[in-house]
Amino acid sequence: MTIQAEPRAPQRAASPAFPHAITDPSLVPVERYFDPGFARREKEKLWPHAWQMACRLDEILRPGDFTEYRINDQSILVVRESADTVKAYFNACRHRATALGNGSGTFHGGQIVCPYHGWRWNLDGSNSYVYAQRGFAPDCLAPDSLRLRECQVGIMFGMVFINMDPAAPPLATALAGIAQALAPIGFERMRVRWWRHLVLPANWKMAQEAFMEAYHIMQAHPSLSMGAADDDYDIDVLGGNFECFAGGHAHLLPSDGSVPVPGMSVADYFTQFNNALYVGTDAYATDREMFLQQSLAERDIDPNEYPKAFFEALYQYAAGAGIPLPPPATGTTGYAHIFPNMTVLPAYGNSIIYRVRPNGDDPESCLFEVWAVQIPAGSEDEPDPPVLEGPIAIEDWPQIFKEDFRNVAAQQKGVHTLGLRNLVLSGRYESMIVNNHRMIDEYLSR
Amino acid sequence: MTRRPARVRVEPAGIDIAVAAGESVFAAALRSDLTWPTICYGQARCTACVLRVVDGHQNLGPLESVERGVLRQLASRRGRRPSRDTRLACRLTVTGDVTVEKKGAQPNPPGARPRAEDPERLA
Known part of the structure; x- marks a missing residue:
């Protein structure tokens, strides 16, 4: 779907839906x-509620690698779960809210460990250890209440996108149009x-x-x-x-x-x-393109045909x-x-x-x-x-x-x-x- | 080009593990299906993974500031000054063959997960 955004005469409609809403696109x-x-x-x-890029895939190359994504006052841990899967967790211990990761690094041994009381999670978000469980009410230890809270994750363009809203439509729906337009890049x-x-x-x-x-x-x-x-x-x-x-x-x-x-x-x-x-x-x-331009400068090329010659040289260079x-x-x-x-x-x-x-x-x-x-x-x-x-x-x-x-x-x-x-x-x-x-x-x- | 993995001999268990360039000894041990004492799982916090370098000092990777700070604190807890023989397995990289001593480093029983250990049970 294409939105037509044509110029219009400057004017402001009477009643915006909320303060400072756009009432005239221009x-x-x-x-x-x-x-x-x-x-x-x-x-x-x-x-x-919006899909947003949390990190590049090459920031978390190996299972256990993580990086922290921050937006406003939210902190989200983006974790490479396996060679093919990435998870995103709200960065808070289920016990007393301690942030589980800071900056970027690797969770070794497949364990995310709270530095405060030692509670642990597997990379899939399931809890693997609660210290001295006997002291907690059984309801508090139910696997679902111990599980780390997740964001939706989608991968496109070599980037990890997250959405904090579990009800948001998937990334492919949100990026409809632009995903297809940029695919050839x-x-x-x-x-x-x-x-x-x-x-x-x-x-x-x-x-x-x-x-x-x-x-x-x-x-x-x-x-x-x-x-x-x-x-x-x-x-x-x-x-x-x-x-x-x-x-x-x-x-x-x-x-x-x-x-x-x-x-x-x-x-x-x-x-x-x-x-x-x-x-x-x-x-x-x-440097790659500058090198090509230098080598083309020594050749006799019709100025109007220059881009064609450049791209031919580029693809030849790339193939080699x-x-x-x-x-x-x-x-x-x-x-x-x-x-x-x-x-x-x-x-x-x-x-x-x-x-x-x-x-x-x-x-x-x-x-x-x-x-x-x-x-x-x-x-x-x-x-x-x-x-x-x-x-x-x-x-x-x-x-x-x-x-x-x-x-x-x-x-x-x-x-x-x-x-x-x-x-x-x-x-x-x-x-x-x-x-x-x-x-x-x-x-x-x- | 990538160099061949270095060999790290872990005593007293007498196990050799291959450690890739840039990899920590701790990460290599877990990858090689060893139990290695830890409770923070490689975050340079708990000091349970600490090891003693027996041989191959010339092949030790650099001591970075986070590890230096943790080792200083560990030494002061024991009323000593830091020793160049003491390193954190979760931060130690190697550039060639090294022999280390770590009690509690053992092959995993088949099918077992890496296990946490008492933090005071040090090398």
Whole structure:
């Protein structure tokens, strides 16, 4: 199902379903970005019911490996139960609530052990030991009351998604549309090159929205607009054709391959775009693609045929190096948002992945994570679990990220100013954002 | 390339176990179907898994801060200073062959789960 998000005249309907609900898709009430009541509503009605990425599968490679996922005031242990199964447990001892795991690690011997009184559980959540059982009433020792409380778990794109709501529909239903659209990208084959984060002084939605449109490229990223000013830079070429799904997800459809910068050849634009992202993000384009571009520079290639030559060289290189690249995707660019808080920007068998979460209960602070992932050569051993770097200060990020993070901080300052009631969104260029707010409100009105 | 697993001889039971690169001696012992004293199951908390290094000191993996802290506390409990011969099996990695002493490390009876032991029954 496709949601049509057409531009509309700015106006605000009379009676929203709850405070600061969206009543016109092109207007976002500013309170959604700072009001504690609105954040509380998200905490009660969105996060405990929405599917969300808890970790990558490669963080918990072997049986017993675990990592702790935190959202608002909830702590959830994601545990590799066996080679094929993953479980997620609310991180609390059934005796007196002690958190059973902290950070990440391995539960050895298949035992999750409470550090307080030594109660133990098997990796499947069943209790295996209660110290001095004779002191407890029999009802307290019933297997069902001792069993760890579970979240639903679903695996997609090499990631573990959890849902705290036992009544929520399965992951495949929640991700309908986007699961199929992104399947050709091969996310599940990718492994982490690096994983970095920072704490941004902004609402989690404000932060992620900086990465959910390409409309800002002309002004915010000179290295990507390459000297094309104002309307000379044709945003419709790479940021005007989104397909939005009912579940709040969306992706960018492929363009006709024309160049958004007037007077630039296809070859120059293609290579400079990769160069800018390589330097400006340390991702998207990697050493692998830079190496290919260098070797292509020594060949005589028709500038209009450059992308074709690049992809031929890429697949030839991948075949020789044993890199299992999937065939080129034809129905999507791969640039996509997965509701409620992930955005992906893949290219050439690698990707930038963003996940943004509220920082505890503070509506004006968020945890912003970035992964650079890539499909490695097939014969390589499974590497150790990735390690999260940071928090890294805004000024210490590569140039393009720095430009985005600075704007996010400036926006969070601006939403407080008197006289500003709404942000204004383009139904064409910012429809991923529009669609995400629409779905948030579906949750908040339940 | 992955190196061959190191051999760790466990005395007094006289059992050899293969320990992979990066693997702890404790994890290797459980994988090899041994009972090894523990009550925290590898979380560097209970100290029940503590072992004595008899030979092969040059092949011991690095002593990281968590293990160092636990060993210091264990030594002070016994009124001593820490000894380089004392390590936590659940944190000890090896880069080559080593001989260790651990009373209570035994082959599992067939079909049995790893069993918890008295924490004060130390090596």
